[in-house]
Amino acid sequence: MNTATMAYRNLLKTxxxxxxxxxxxxxxxxxxxxxxxxFGGAIAGGVxxxxxxxxxxxxxxxxxxxxxxxxxxxxxxxxxxxxxRFKSLPMAHIAPLAGQLFGDILRLxxxxxxxxTTGYLMGWRPTVGFGWIIVIGLxxxxxxxxxxxxxxxxxxxxxxxxxxxxxxxITMLVLSFMSNAFVPLKSLTKPxxxxxxxxxxxxxxxxxxxxxxxxxxxxEALLVLGFDxxxxxxxxxxxxxxxxxx
Amino acid sequence: xxxxxxxxxxxxxxxxxxxxxxxKAIEVxxxxxxxxxKTVVDDISxxxxxxxxxxxxxxxxxxxxxxxxxxxxxxxxxxxxxKIFGHDTVKEGRLARSMFxxxxxxxxxxxxxxxxxxxxxxxxxxxxxxxxAKQRTTELLTEFSxxxxxxxxxxxxxxxxxxxxxxxxxxxxxxxxxxLDEPTTGLDPRTRTxxxxxxxxxxxxxxxxxxxTQYLDEADALADRLAVIDHGKVVKMGTPAELKQQxxxxxxxxxxxEQTEVAAAVKLLxxxxxxxxxxxxxxxxVSLKQLAQLTPILTALTQAKITISQLSVQEPSLxxxxxxxxxxxx
Ligand SMILES: Nc1ncnc2c1ncn2[C@@H]1O[C@H](COP(=O)(O)OP(=O)(O)OP(=O)(O)O)[C@@H](O)[C@H]1O
Ligand SMILES: [Mg+2]
Numbered sequence: 001m002n003t004a005t006m007a008y009r010n011l012l013k014t015x016x017x018x019x020x021x022x023x024x025x026x027x028x029x030x031x032x033x034x035x036x037x038x039f040g041g042a043i044a045g046g047v048x049x050x051x052x053x054x055x056x057x058x059x060x061x062x063x064x065x066x067x068x069x070x071x072x073x074x075x076x077x078x079x080x081x082x083x084x085r086f087k088s089l090p091m092a093h094i095a096p097l098a099g100q101l102f103g104d105i106l107r108l109x110x111x112x113x114x115x116x117t118t119g120y121l122m123g124w125r126p127t128v129g130f131g132w133i134i135v136i137g138l139x140x141x142x143x144x145x146x147x148x149x150x151x152x153x154x155x156x157x158x159x160x161x162x163x164x165x166x167x168x169x170i171t172m173l174v175l176s177f178m179s180n181a182f183v184p185l186k187s188l189t190k191p192x193x194x195x196x197x198x199x200x201x202x203x204x205x206x207x208x209x210x211x212x213x214x215x216x217x218x219x220e221a222l223l224v225l226g227f228d229x230x231x232x233x234x235x236x237x238x239x240x241x242x243x244x245x246x
Numbered sequence: 247x248x249x250x251x252x253x254x255x256x257x258x259x260x261x262x263x264x265x266x267x268x269x270k271a272i273e274v275x276x277x278x279x280x281x282x283x284k285t286v287v288d289d290i291s292x293x294x295x296x297x298x299x300x301x302x303x304x305x306x307x308x309x310x311x312x313x314x315x316x317x318x319x320x321x322x323x324x325x326x327x328x329k330i331f332g333h334d335t336v337k338e339g340r341l342a343r344s345m346f347x348x349x350x351x352x353x354x355x356x357x358x359x360x361x362x363x364x365x366x367x368x369x370x371x372x373x374x375x376x377x378x379a380k381q382r383t384t385e386l387l388t389e390f391s392x393x394x395x396x397x398x399x400x401x402x403x404x405x406x407x408x409x410x411x412x413x414x415x416x417x418x419x420x421x422x423x424x425x426l427d428e429p430t431t432g433l434d435p436r437t438r439t440x441x442x443x444x445x446x447x448x449x450x451x452x453x454x455x456x457x458x459t460q461y462l463d464e465a466d467a468l469a470d471r472l473a474v475i476d477h478g479k480v481v482k483m484g485t486p487a488e489l490k491q492q493x494x495x496x497x498x499x500x501x502x503x504e505q506t507e508v509a510a511a512v513k514l515l516x517x518x519x520x521x522x523x524x525x526x527x528x529x530x531x532v533s534l535k536q537l538a539q540l541t542p543i544l545t546a547l548t549q550a551k552i553t554i555s556q557l558s559v560q561e562p563s564l565x566x567x568x569x570x571x572x573x574x575x576x
């Protein structure tokens with residue numbers, strides 16, 4: 001119950017301070033338009049042909065940046081006096097953290113819908129049924145949510161919200177660009193291919209593209225699902241531990 | 247809902263506690279905190295009776311906030327024990343936390359929300375039902391004259407409004423015990439007086455208040471008892487009157503008009519007071535234990551036909567206490 005109230009609080013804060021919607025609404029739209037029209041011709045011979053590549057790419061990139069907001073939000077909360085009050089309330093003291101992470105789910109949902117809708121408006125027409133679109137949406141959200149725990153941990157361990165933000169930005173940029181999000185792996189130089197193969201983001205995007213191409217649950221998709229669950233299983237306890245320490 | 251019922255039960259328990267009078271509102275024993283190898287709070291012990299206003303007075307960096315944070319379970323103590331209405335804050339943390347409200351030194355309200363949303367959310371987090379939370383929010387907004395800016399973003403709030411909201415949030419559950427860390431720092435004189443009035447009202451309604459302050463007039467005006475803290479240690483404890491007494495009591499000074507009468511006046515004074523008589527030219531100064539000693543002195547002087555002028559009686563201020571007892575960080 002307290003977790004629900006805390007999630008509601010985070011939501012209200014976002015409504016009061018709409019720049020927090022920037023990264024889940026403006027960013028995917030902007031990237032989709034920019035990348036689509038700038039590189040579509042060069043990479044795939046046209047915007048339309050590029051869309052099946054870029055829609056999953058930008059979807060995951062958006063998940064990365066949406067989930068990284070979790071860390072700086074937590075750090076900001078911890079540094080503000082309001083946290084003292086949360087702690088002195090007779091509630092489970094984990095509620096603020098839980099509220100943050102459940103509130104994140106909504107942001108991830110919004111980001112997913114925005115990314116996919118923008119793709120659709122630009123002419124992306126997946127051949128698989130709507131059910132599979134929901135599946136890739138859920139897989140993306142789960143991935144984003146797993147990363148939220150990781151970024152939350154970073155936020156808890158970091159010195160300042162500014163430090164968290166720059167760390168998040170760099171991580172987001174490196175992980176999304178050093179992958180197959182925007183270009184085919186084959187077009188990369190050898191060393192970059194190695195890095196991209198080590199990058200988990202590549203696997204997530206591949207899994208989503210495969211589902212969209214074949215309309216079936218693939219081995220890769222299962223791998224990603226397992227990986228997401230593993231991340232939550234490892235980082236949720238670590239994050240809670242770091243939170244307790246604060 | 248469940249929590250609300252629990253809260254009520256807890257409050258009843260607390261009130262029973264008060265009725266028994268054996269239960270202290272707060273018992274702090276041997277509280278100690280080190281940051282690194284610096285002892286910030288050094289073996290502090292005190293008790294606060296129900297209904298009392300207890301002040302922690304000390305210069306910057308004395309350890310007031312740290313002490314308060316340990317009592318209110320925000321910070322783990324390295325050593326020592328705290329009981330709130332008889333409940334150990336470590337063993338029965340949740341129960342203890344339900345019995346007090348806290349207004350920290352730095353505004354602990356949500357900047358991103360409006361005053362009403364702040365009150366609503368904290369009311370819900372305190373276990374009030376939606377209906378009860380709404381009602382309490384309206385009550386508090388009125389009580390703290392915030393109803394006109396209730397839905398404005400806090401960014402546009404003045405320091406005084408913020409402070410009032412902060413206090414209002416602490417009072418949602420009508421706690422029997424309230425902690426205020428420097429409640430009036432940074433407020434203009436008018437807002438400060440308003441805050442004092444609010445605190446006095448709380449006390450009238452039966453609340454126990456613990457406040458920290460650097461302002462001596464504030465401690466003097468509000469506190470029943472004071473602990474003067476410096477470098478993490480309690481250097482003196484007592485009522486404001488007792489503390490002033492210790493610093494030398496009331497000072498009496500006057501000038502003897504005739505040079506020839508000075509010696510007689512000194513003799514006369516020495517007979518009346520226990521302390522030494524200080525003399526500079528024709529001016530004489532003594533410390534009085536009580537103001538009541540003044541009349542016999544003046545009567546004796548009149549009977550001896552010694553005329554005086556420039557009579558001044560100066561009661562000690564807590565400023566004297568502060569200066570005499572504390573060294574401060576710097
Ligand atoms: N988290 C911390 N880590 C290290 N030192 C700390 C920490 N918190 C407080 N201190 C130090 O402990 C000492 C006491 O601080 P505290 O805030 O309790 O003083 P205070 O009496 O409330 O002062 P003020 O009147 O300025 O609010 C200070 O010297 C401060 O620098
Ligand atoms: Mg302080």
